[in-house]
Amino acid sequence: MGAGHAHVLYRESDSPVHRLPPEVKIAAMVAFTVAVVATPRAAFWAFGAYALMVAVVAALARVSPRWLLTRSAIEVPFVLFAFALPIIGAGERIDVLGLSLSTEGLHGAWNILAKGTLGVWASLLLAATTTTRDLIVGLDRLRCPQIITQIATFMLRYLDVLVGEARRMRVARISRGDDPRFLWQLRGFAAGIGALFLRAFERGERVYLAMLSRGYTGRMPAVWQGAGAATTGQWLVAATVPLLAGTVAATAAVLT
Numbered sequence: 001m002g003a004g005h006a007h008v009l010y011r012e013s014d015s016p017v018h019r020l021p022p023e024v025k026i027a028a029m030v031a032f033t034v035a036v037v038a039t040p041r042a043a044f045w046a047f048g049a050y051a052l053m054v055a056v057v058a059a060l061a062r063v064s065p066r067w068l069l070t071r072s073a074i075e076v077p078f079v080l081f082a083f084a085l086p087i088i089g090a091g092e093r094i095d096v097l098g099l100s101l102s103t104e105g106l107h108g109a110w111n112i113l114a115k116g117t118l119g120v121w122a123s124l125l126l127a128a129t130t131t132t133r134d135l136i137v138g139l140d141r142l143r144c145p146q147i148i149t150q151i152a153t154f155m156l157r158y159l160d161v162l163v164g165e166a167r168r169m170r171v172a173r174i175s176r177g178d179d180p181r182f183l184w185q186l187r188g189f190a191a192g193i194g195a196l197f198l199r200a201f202e203r204g205e206r207v208y209l210a211m212l213s214r215g216y217t218g219r220m221p222a223v224w225q226g227a228g229a230a231t232t233g234q235w236l237v238a239a240t241v242p243l244l245a246g247t248v249a250a251t252a253a254v255l256t
Helices: 022-038 044-061 067-088 101-128 132-141 146-175 183-213 233-239 240-256
Strands: 093-096 099-102
Touching: 022 044, 022 101, 022 132, 022 233, 022 240, 044 067, 044 093, 044 101, 067 099, 067 101, 093 101, 099 101, 101 183, 132 146, 146 183
Parallel strands: none
Antiparallel strands: 093 099
């Protein structure tokens, strides 16, 4: 874990958002998302305010709008479902460009698109400004259940090992005349997946026992000692966006 693993979404920079401790960014992202979800769907102005907050944070983090929009493709399945709601929805209907659309379905589609997109953007900003290792560190500092941080830590540390093992097994299969592209060879592919699982399980057990024999207690020592933990000032800075979002959500609930 000392190597500082990064992930494909991380964008290295020296922005003010990058320098914030991971625990405050995680807490801010969750609080912002909760405020967005709690906002009445009819408060259109509120979602514009949320989008403006995301734009400001993205500018501070030096993350381009093009990058955000490109990576937002992950929500395409939800977008397709949202577009189907006005057509299959029940209740009062209106005619739009010759199509009979459900009013309730239109509101539901807007609700999914607006809240889903804002949630995806907030998550992408967190991923773009925080390495995978720091995400685990932040969860640990927030007293996330040990079982979750342990699983994530092992996955991060040994993911490359498992990928390499799977690649060697695939090369061995192909060298023996097997071609995984054919449908009738799915049985062999499934057997390979099972063998990889058993190898990973056995290796993980050996590694875990070795770590226990060296004094491993389930938490990362540097984190548990509080090295680099967020200060009160950093918590206050990170709380700016969630507090603004909470104010907007409360105002929208009163006015709607």
